[in-house]
Amino acid sequence: MPRSQTTPPQASPAQPGEAAYQAAQGEMFQLIAPDGSVTDAARLPGPATRLHLYRHMRRIRHFDERAWVLYRTGRMGVFPPFGGMEASQVGTAAALTNEDWLFPTYRDTGAALTYGLPIPQTVAYWRTSPHGWAMPENLKVLPFYIPIATQYPHAVGAALAEKRKGTQNVAMAFIGDGGSSEGDFHEALNFAGALNAPCVFVLQNNxxxxxxxxxxxxKATNLSRRAEGYGIPGVRVDGNDVLATYVAAAEAVQRARNGEGPTLIETVTYRVKPHTVADDPSRYRSAEDTAGWDTKDPVVRLRTHLLREGHLTEQGEAELLREIEAEFEAAVTEADQFPEPTPAEIVDHVFAEPTPALVRQRAQLLEEERG
Structure with a gap:
């Protein structure tokens, strides 16, 4: 992805998120502006792809909004919302096939759902139920990572395993801007670059x-440039523009498949919602920090564009929203019917082959359960 030759104004450390976003305009790859207008028609994906991405964004936004309701009614545990980051998660995950690997953080429920993780299992996971702990056998997605940045070296390992097997499959791993200050982040980029691993690193700067x-x-104002220190491409994309994010991710995935090694993609977005549903962000961020982000809503941006281009109608959208709502309600009903977990199940999905210690612990738990 060629960089703009324009040198943008640098965001000072005192600037809030909105000002930093504006300062990054000259550096970010973008296809549609916040008002839905086209900024680079030559690289727009086709109408079918645009509608596909819109459906996924609407679907995961519905999940995010309904998860709040489930939490407040005691039907889900603490959940990290991702509202406002739909373009960043859908645009990247949609570039994969089900033969590739996905390594999500705890905030990447939207990416996992886009990749194919079933909604009932996802609900069970955030209910801390064992029925959500084991990932589907036909889906190469890891459980949501709670430790910060550990998923990056793991993704490199998976990518190198695919390379050794002679496949063209890639691994995609997510991280946040805070995680990019962890040692695992830098070690993974160096590891992947040195061994030319088919890996796509997504850095969601929210x-x-x-x-x-x-x-x-x-003090860094362009986190994608950290890739240069490890000899790999770094791309900065408007993370609220799903079309640009998708194109950037698809190009990075194709480079990895072609044997051209890893890419770091920084998606510049914003965490509109709290850190978790139990968080109160008013205690640490001001109205100035969040000002302006409602006008950059990624779902509204693509909707406006699709309506303007004639690829979406009000009636078609209404039908889509009804389908999404019906799917979610059916999924929650299915999750409600999962049997109550037993204490022994806590050790069932730790290793593919239980260790002797786990076998003993499981037997002890069963004995205690019998009373």
Whole structure:
């Protein structure tokens, strides 16, 4: 992805998220502007792809909004919302096939759903039920990573395993801007670059590492440039533009399949919602920090574009939303019917082949359960 030759104004450490986004305009790859107008018609994906991406964004936004309701009614555990980051997650995950690997963080439920993780299993996971712990055998997706940045070296390992087997499959791993300050992040990029691993690293710069703003945890204003230190391509994309994000990810995936090694993609977006449903962001961020982001809503942006281009109608969207709602309600009903877990199940999905210690622990749990 060629960089713009224009040197943009640099965001000072004191600038809030909106100002940093504006300062990055000259560096970010973008296909549609916040008002839905086209900025680079030559690289737009076809109408069918645009509608496909819109459906996924609507689907995961519905999940995110309904998850709040489930939490507040005691039907789901603590959940990290991703509202406002739909383009970043859909645009990247949609570039994969089910033969590729996906390594999500705890905030990447939207990416996992886009990749194919079933909704009932996803609901069960966030209910802390064992019925959501084991990933489907036909889907190369890892459980949501809670430790920060450990997924990056793991993804390199999976990518190198595919390379050794002679496939063209790739691994895609996600991280946040805060995670990019962890040692695992840098080790993984160096590891992947040195061994030419078919890996796509997605760095979602959403402005916050829990309660710490990006401007406080690093002086860097363009995190994609960290790739240069490891000899790999770095791409900065408007993370609220799903079309640009998809094109950037698809190109990075194709480079990896062609044996051209890893790519780091920084998606510049914003964590509109709290860190988790139990968080109160008003305690650490001001109205100035969040000002302007409602006008950059990724779902509204693509909807406006599709309506303007005639690829979407009000009636067609209404039918789509009814389908999505029916799918979600059926999935929750299915998740509600999963049997109550037993204490022994806590050790069932730790290893493919249980270790002697796990066998003993499971027997002890069963004995305690029998009373």
């Amino acid at each position: 402005g916050w590492a829990i309660s710490v703003p990006t401007r406080s945890q690093t």
